[in-house]
Amino acid sequence: MKILIIEDEKELVKSMTQFLRQESYVCEVAETATEAGEKILMYDYDCILLDLSLPDGNGLKVLESLKASKKTDGVIIITAKNSLEDRVAGLNLGADDYLSKPFYMPELMARVSAVIRRKRFDGNNTLTFHEITIDLMGKIVTINGKSLELTRKEYDLLLFLVSNKNRVVSKNAIAEHLSGDDAELLDKFDFIYSHMKNLKKKISEAGGMDYIKTVYGLGYKFTS
Template sequence: MKILIIEDEKQLVKSIAAVLRTEGYVCEIAYTAAEAEEKIPIFDYDCILLDINLPDGNGLKILETIKKHNKTDGVIIITARNSLEDKVMGLNLGADDYLAKPFFMPELIARVSAIIRRKRFDGSNKIVFQEISVDLIGKSVSVHGRELDLTKMEYALLIFLLANKNRVVSKNAIAEHLSGDNAELLDKFDFIYSHMKNLKRKLTDAGSEDYIKTVYGLGYKFST
């Protein structure tokens, strides 16, 4: 799952990113509205953390950009402003939640998780696909009730495939989703092949059918 943090307070960004990464999220960062405006039309995010008060503009304009491009990214406004007017305006422009500074990191993580479940998995805490079951709260995966030992990257890859099941996802899309701001990985697909191979092996060794199909020249598709 990939998060975009739009915030100019660098120490706060560092703290948020560190906590989210320990939870298995890939984080990208935009310190200004201009940086955010460049990223949003090009990339997809599972959740965007948006500060309203940015040095080069009002963050509410970014909500208009998200709407303009018909993006479905979840948005949590995080700001020191705690006025009813800002909250109502942000929600009316398409934000999903609102969190005033200062906040506790466990609450932020809970809200991010809730939005992703609502946006990607119909609000459920569990994903069930045939014999595969994923506990989104405990971040565990089981096949026929047997829990698998997946790495963070393998877990993130499986969630991405499940969120896009029955659709072909390109190697570029997978690399971009898993690497975040580590752009140097985008031209190197060896790490995708390695994680995909390991994930397929662990699933099938546990008794799962092989649902990860290679679509030659295009990418991969997770389907029966």
């Protein structure tokens, strides 16, 4: 899962990224409204954490731009402002939740997880595709009721494929999802081939069917 943190308080950004990365999220950061707008146009995010007070403008303008682009990224407003007007304005523009500073990181984590479940997985705590079940809360995968041991990247890859089932996902999209900004530094997709190969092998050895299909010249497709 990929998160965009739009915030200019460096210590807060450091705390948020450290905590979220420990929970297996890929985090990207934008410190200004301009930088945030560029990232939102280029990439898709599972959740955006948006501060309203940015050095070059109001965060609500970023939210307006996001919604004008018809994008469905989840948005949580994070602000020191406590006025009802700010919260109402953000929610009316399409934000999914809000959180006032200061806040505890476990609460942030709970709200991020809730928004992603609502936006990406229809509010469900589990995903099921035939014999494969993914526990979104526990980050546990089972096949025919038996636990499947996956690395963090393999889990993220499987979840990304299942949540986009019956759609072709490009190698670029997979790289961005797994590595965030670091994907731009990668000249080859060897790491994707490696994770894909290992994931397919583990599913097969656990008795699962081969649902991951290579679409030559385009990417991969998870389908029965």
